[in-house]
Amino acid sequence: xxxxxxxxxxxxxxxxxxxxxxxxxxxxxxxxxxxxxxxxxxxxxxxxxxxxxxxxxxxxxxxxxxxxxxxxxxxxxxxxxxxxxxxxxxxxxxxxxxxxxxxxxxxxxxxxxxxxxxxxxxxxxxxxxxxxxxxxxxxxxxxxxxxxxxxxxxxxxxxxxxxxxxxxxxxxxxxxxxxxxxxxxxxxxxxxxxxxxxxxxxxxxxxxxxxxxxxxxxxxxxxxxxxxxxxxxxxxxxxxxxxxxxxxxxxxxxxxxxxxxxxxxxxxxxxxxxxxxxxxxxxxxxxxxxxxxxxxxxxxxx
Numbered sequence: 001x002x003x004x005x006x007x008x009x010x011x012x013x014x015x016x017x018x019x020x021x022x023x024x025x026x027x028x029x030x031x032x033x034x035x036x037x038x039x040x041x042x043x044x045x046x047x048x049x050x051x052x053x054x055x056x057x058x059x060x061x062x063x064x065x066x067x068x069x070x071x072x073x074x075x076x077x078x079x080x081x082x083x084x085x086x087x088x089x090x091x092x093x094x095x096x097x098x099x100x101x102x103x104x105x106x107x108x109x110x111x112x113x114x115x116x117x118x119x120x121x122x123x124x125x126x127x128x129x130x131x132x133x134x135x136x137x138x139x140x141x142x143x144x145x146x147x148x149x150x151x152x153x154x155x156x157x158x159x160x161x162x163x164x165x166x167x168x169x170x171x172x173x174x175x176x177x178x179x180x181x182x183x184x185x186x187x188x189x190x191x192x193x194x195x196x197x198x199x200x201x202x203x204x205x206x207x208x209x210x211x212x213x214x215x216x217x218x219x220x221x222x223x224x225x226x227x228x229x230x231x232x233x234x235x236x237x238x239x240x241x242x243x244x245x246x247x248x249x250x251x252x253x254x255x256x257x258x259x260x261x262x263x264x265x266x267x268x269x270x271x272x273x274x275x276x277x278x279x280x281x282x283x284x285x286x287x288x289x290x291x292x293x294x295x296x297x298x299x300x301x302x
Contacts, residue, residue, distance in 0.1 A: 030057050031064060031141040031156050039163040042124045051119050052160055054139045056110040063142050065107040066118065068096040071134040076195060076236040078227060080161065082136060095133040095164055098123050122164060130168025131201035132231050136161050163203055163228075171200035172259025176266050177234055179254050181210070185272040189240035192222055196237060196256045196264075198229035204259030205229075208237040212250045212270075220246075224254075246272035 032055040040048050056062040069082040101120045110116050120137070140157040177197050182190040192210050208224035224237035237256070252268040 031055070031062060031139055031158055032057055033137075033139050033158045033160055036160045037163070038160060040122065041165045041167060042122060043167055044124050044128045045126045047121050047123045049119065049121050051117055052137065053115050053117050054110060055115045056112060059112050061109055061111055063107070063109045064139050065142055066101055066105070067138040067140060068099045069136055069138065070094050070096050071136070071230065074230045074233040076234055078235055080134075080136070080230075093125060095122075095135040095162065098125065098128075098133075098164075099135060099137065099162065122162070124164070124166060128166050130166050131170050132203045133164045133166065134162070134203070134230060135164075165202050170202045172202060172204055173199045174206055174229070174256055174258035174264050175199050176254070176256055176264050179266045179268065181252065181254075181268060181270065183268075183270050185241075185246065185270055188244070189242040190270065190272075192224060192239050192241065192254070194224055194237040194254060194256065195234050196227075196229060197234040198231050198259075200259055201231050202259060203228055203230050206235070206256050206258065208254070208256040210239065210241075210252055210254040212241065212252055214246075214250055215248055248272060 034053050034055070038050060042048050054064060071080050071082060073081045075081075099120055099122055101118065105118050108116065136159040138157050138159040140155055142155055175197050177195040179192075179194045181192045194208050194210075196206050196208060198204070198206075205226055205228050207226040210222040210224060212220045212222070220241065220243055222239040222241045224239040227235040227237065229235045248271070250270050250272060252270060253265060254268065255263045255265045257263060
């Protein structure tokens with residue numbers, strides 16, 4: 001009996017030891033940059049000064065280097081891709097070449113939990129093409145050996161987008177590439193999706209919406225969102241219509257604004273026949289038909 005109690009006590013103690021919380025140290029890792037967006041209109045031959053802050057959110061000293069890259073593409077969701085190794089014609093410069101950072105600031109080390117402010121200028125050359133120019137400033141965390149050499153491996157990189165418009169003869173047009181929606185509305189919500197393409201030469205904010213008009217003239221509006229669109233690329237918009245028990249035929253007018261505020265429009269229509277109305281109506285109709293048949297079979301009218 002004593003042996004059993006001793007063994008039980010040992011296992012109980014060990015079990016409690018596993019259940020009790022223990023101290024752990026989990027150092028946060030990474031690099032941060034702020035702000036993450038810049039938008040300017042700069043004439044040829046002019047410059048603009050700006051700053052951003054790099055933060056070390058680790059518990060160790062962090063080395064970094066700065067890089068600039070042009071946009072190569074933008075997804076329909078607005079996520080840019082970058083082409084830092086794209087070849088360009090001799091003598092032709094792009095926005096990444098117009099962003100200038102002091103050599104002393106292009107790399108360095110930041111203490112744990114500390115910040116560092118970096119200044120840069122955007123110098124637009126004489127003869128720069130009018131329209132939109134797009135690039136990103138990247139701060140990349142690197143690891144160095146005691147001798148100061150960079151170590152290859154997985155590296156964290158964060159960026160800030162730089163959108164520059166060079167004034168001149170520019171185009172601000174847009175087109176609606178696609179518009180899909182719920183054509184037969186049985187139960188809410190009805191879903192709407194639109195793709196808008198920037199067919200102009202500068203970026204702008206485009207607002208999209210869908211307006212539904214019933215046969216009685218009553219209207220409902222669905223906000224599909226507002227997005228910044230880069231020239232030659234598209235953005236996806238989406239929204240839902242959650243009107244309670246709509247019924248009947250609705251005309252749809254879907255619009256998106258271009259860079260000048262003008263509307264681009266597509267049209268459509270849908271039938272709203274909600275189940276919550278249809279099923280009781282069918283049941284009621286069935287009862288009426290049954291009642292009429294019953295009367296004709298069991299009663300004789302004179």
